[in-house]
Amino acid sequence: MTTSSKMSSLPECFDYDSDKLRAELTSHGFAPGPITVTTKKVYLKKLYQLKRHAPVVAINPVVQKKVFSLELEKTLRDPKWTLDLASFKSLEEVVTKDFAKPEPSRKWREGINKTSFTYLLLDPRISDNLPCRSDLLEPKDVWKIFLSSIFYVGKGKRSRPYSHLYEAVGLWRQGKLDSDSKKLKTILxxxxxxxxxxxxxxxxxxxxxxxxxxxxxxISALKLENLTNMKAGEFYGTASTWTQKQKKLLGVLLLYKAKDIFLSEGERQLYPQDIK
Known part of the structure; x- marks a missing residue:
């Protein structure tokens, strides 16, 4: 495949319904004809080309106004920060080693079974299928949009992977579309x-x-005020003795890794009917 054909090829995730496609084309100064089953792919390719060559990609106002911790803000101002990740990685190595072989005789919160994970809840109204359009954006904008789309950081366990959504779906099925909880309200x-x-x-x-x-x-890196979490998290092991700066630097690295996972896996949305 030639370089030009790669540039013009249409990603599988790049899709719009006919009304949205027409609106997008029009906003880019192109007047489409009838959008039918046979012409839709042609117009999708046209829109993709227009977006690739657009001089400026509009950024959601929510993205513009969020201000994170000093450590995280520095990464948004300096795109070369990823060239020196050694100091960040050394912090994660300490955490990993601390809990790799937990001593069974010690009393650990919730035990020592390796069935837990960390999760992020993202708002698709802000991320707007970021994995699919990331090549249309500057890396710093991809990073900022990803961070701004996160509205909750949590800890889960394998036996109940969507427990954090059960309460919200319970309200939804009762027809209750509002909540005093910021997290639940955002989900609804x-x-x-x-x-x-x-x-x-x-x-x-x-x-x-x-x-x-x-x-x-x-949470420390993102700042609690930018999330719907009720409280800051708790540190354990060696990390509990670190300075606030070290804790935030660890958070920066973890978020950067999460961003790469998100871009690789794609934006997969969970609807009420998906929560069993």
Whole structure:
């Protein structure tokens, strides 16, 4: 395949319904004819080309106004920060080693079975299928959009992978579309907009205290005020003795890894009917 054909090929995830496709083409200054089953792919390719060559890609206002921790904000200002990840990785290595072989005789919160994971809840109204359009954006904008789309950081366990959505779906099935809980309200609002919540499971097969530590680090980096979490997380092991800066730097690395997982796996949305 030639370079030009690669550039013009249409990603499988790049899709719009006919009305949205027409609106998008029009907003880019192109007036489409009838959009039918036979012409839709042609117009999708045209839109993709227009987006690739657009001088500026609009950024959601929500993305623009969020301000994260100093450590995380520095990565948004300096695109070369990823060239030196050694100091970040050394922090994660400490956490990993701390909990790799937990001493059974010690009392560990929720035990030592490696069935826990950390998860992020993302708002698709902000991410807007980021994995599919990431090549149309500057890397710093991809990073900022990903961070801004996160509205909750949590710890889960394998036996109940969607326990964090059960309460919301219970309200939904009762016809209750509002809640005093910011987390539940955000989930319900997403469903009400006919979209699904994006639930990204990361850092799996850990004991509970490691999952809690990773959760706490990411909350610290993002800042609690940018999330719907009720409280900051808890650190365990060596990480509990670290400075606030070290804790946030760990969070930065974990979020960066989560971003790469998200871009690789794609945006998979969970609707009320998916929660059993």
């Amino acid at each position: 609002d997403i469903w009400r907009d006919d979209l699904g919540v994006v639930c990204l499971h990361i850092f799996q097969n850990t004991i509970p205290v490691e999952a809690y530590t990773r959760e706490a680090a990411m």
